[in-house]
Amino acid sequence: xxxPRFDYVRAHSLAEVTHTLAAEGGDxxxxxxxxxxxxxxxxxxxxxKVLIDIMGLSELARIEATENGLRVGAAVRQATLLAxxxxxxxxxxxxxxxxxxxHAQTRNRGTVCGSIAHADPSAELPLVLVALGGExxxxxxxxxxxxxxxxxxxxxxxxxxxxxxxxxxxxFSAARAGQGFAxxxxxRRHGDxxxxxxxxxxxxxxxxxxxxxxxxxxxxxxWENLDGTALEDALNDFAYSLDARDDLHASARLRRDLVRKxxxxxxxxxxxxxx
Amino acid sequence: xxxxxxxxxxxxxxxxxxxxxxxxxxxRLLLTDFLRHVVGVTGTHVGCEHGVxxxxxxxxxxxxxxxxxxxxxxxxxxxxxxxEALAPRDAEPGRLSVLQEAFRRHHALQCGFCTxxxxxSLDAFLRDNRDPSEAEVREYLSGHLCRCTGYxxxxxxxxxxxxxxxxxxxxx
Numbered sequence: 001x002x003x004p005r006f007d008y009v010r011a012h013s014l015a016e017v018t019h020t021l022a023a024e025g026g027d028x029x030x031x032x033x034x035x036x037x038x039x040x041x042x043x044x045x046x047x048x049k050v051l052i053d054i055m056g057l058s059e060l061a062r063i064e065a066t067e068n069g070l071r072v073g074a075a076v077r078q079a080t081l082l083a084x085x086x087x088x089x090x091x092x093x094x095x096x097x098x099x100x101x102x103h104a105q106t107r108n109r110g111t112v113c114g115s116i117a118h119a120d121p122s123a124e125l126p127l128v129l130v131a132l133g134g135e136x137x138x139x140x141x142x143x144x145x146x147x148x149x150x151x152x153x154x155x156x157x158x159x160x161x162x163x164x165x166x167x168x169x170x171x172f173s174a175a176r177a178g179q180g181f182a183x184x185x186x187x188r189r190h191g192d193x194x195x196x197x198x199x200x201x202x203x204x205x206x207x208x209x210x211x212x213x214x215x216x217x218x219x220x221x222x223w224e225n226l227d228g229t230a231l232e233d234a235l236n237d238f239a240y241s242l243d244a245r246d247d248l249h250a251s252a253r254l255r256r257d258l259v260r261k262x263x264x265x266x267x268x269x270x271x272x273x274x275x
Numbered sequence: 276x277x278x279x280x281x282x283x284x285x286x287x288x289x290x291x292x293x294x295x296x297x298x299x300x301x302x303r304l305l306l307t308d309f310l311r312h313v314v315g316v317t318g319t320h321v322g323c324e325h326g327v328x329x330x331x332x333x334x335x336x337x338x339x340x341x342x343x344x345x346x347x348x349x350x351x352x353x354x355x356x357x358x359e360a361l362a363p364r365d366a367e368p369g370r371l372s373v374l375q376e377a378f379r380r381h382h383a384l385q386c387g388f389c390t391x392x393x394x395x396s397l398d399a400f401l402r403d404n405r406d407p408s409e410a411e412v413r414e415y416l417s418g419h420l421c422r423c424t425g426y427x428x429x430x431x432x433x434x435x436x437x438x439x440x441x442x443x444x445x446x447x
Binding site for chain 2: 001002003004005006007008009010012031034035038039041042043049050051053055079102103104105106108109189190191
């Protein structure tokens with residue numbers, strides 16, 4: 001398992017990245033931490049002609065608390081964000097979910113934006129972004145745009161990013177007073193991709209639950225605060241709406257049951273965590 | 276802009292176990308193969324080649340990382356440590372680091388294929404965690420597969436090494 005041939009560009013400016021993408025289009029791929037793209041190269045699932053390495057760009061290595069939330073640049077590694085001293089205060093859901101992303105050894109290299117750009121339906125970071133209603137910042141030559149998380153993920157490893165664009169950053173909404181957050185995951189082993197993962201965001205009026213690993217992308221639903229059988233019915237409807245499939249790891253029925261049980265447990269935990 | 280072409284070898288300069296090294300790599304060469312076949316340092320083992328098994332784990336700028344998920348050309352200027360760096364260099368032959376010695380004492384390896392990667396992870400882990408719990412060790416070990424030991428002796432060796440290092444041992 002060795003990667004196919006490609007040219008390698010070590011970018012020294014954002015303009016170099018966007019110019020190369022404009023010139024090469026779909027034949028170029030941006031590489032950051034490489035924790036997903038390198039195995040895809042080795043398995044020949046990706047065959048770009050050019051790789052553009054963005055890890056040398058200090059302007060993409062920033063974590064900024066803005067009025068919209070926590071903005072994380074494309075060169076920020078998962079371990080760096082997890083080690084941010086204010087993370088649990090700025091966005092507790094990220095602090096809860098990041099330890100479930102891969103293993104310590106892959107978080108040391110893998111980036112936050114790389115996981116989001118890859119859009120694996122069972123990955124934790126896309127799920128958190130959808131749960132929080134965050135934004136993805138796409139850059140191309142002369143132009144930038146921001147896409148809401150739920151409009152960014154289109155399907156299995158498929159996103160709204162055009163060939164000449166790259167994910168320059170993402171913004172996770174900041175935690176507000178009165179909100180509670182929780183994250184839970186069911187997998188074969190810690191560090192594996194989730195069979196089903198749930199992220200809950202609750203406040204005094206509403207309950208929002210996002211589910212990963214069931215549909216072809218992370219999906220969220222928001223309800224007025226429900227309890228008892230009304231909540232059970234809502235979770236059951238949600239579970240069936242996700243069109244779960246059988247695969248090697250779990251049956252569709254188990255996945256639906258996980259949405260009901262894990263979803264209810266996650267919502268209950270988020271309500272207990274409300275501040 | 277510097278574009279390394281696919282069909283040529285390009286100079287890569289980095290620090291390997293404290294020594295400056297310059298060698299040549301095609302852009303597609305993985306760091307595992309670069310270390311083993313070009314540089315000639317074969318302590319790093321190649322297992323699954325897609326980041327799952329952890330056998331190829333080394334330290335890049337002090338942090339454990341998968342060599343098989345790293346392109347050789349991307350470590351330009353980096354500080355790389357492999358298992359060869361663990362045993363004290365100037366001591367008598369056969370002397371091991373505290374962690375390695377604990378592995379031997381506890382029979383924390385049988386076939387040894389996974390061991391180099393596990394040692395490089397735990398070496399960094401013990402540097403940052405002076406007094407780890409068993410649960411923390413097991414969580415950190417979840418990034419490694421060992422098919423011989425069942426992990427019990429690996430965990431025991433790690434906790435024993437941590438104790439010894441707290442008592443003033445020196446892990447180099």
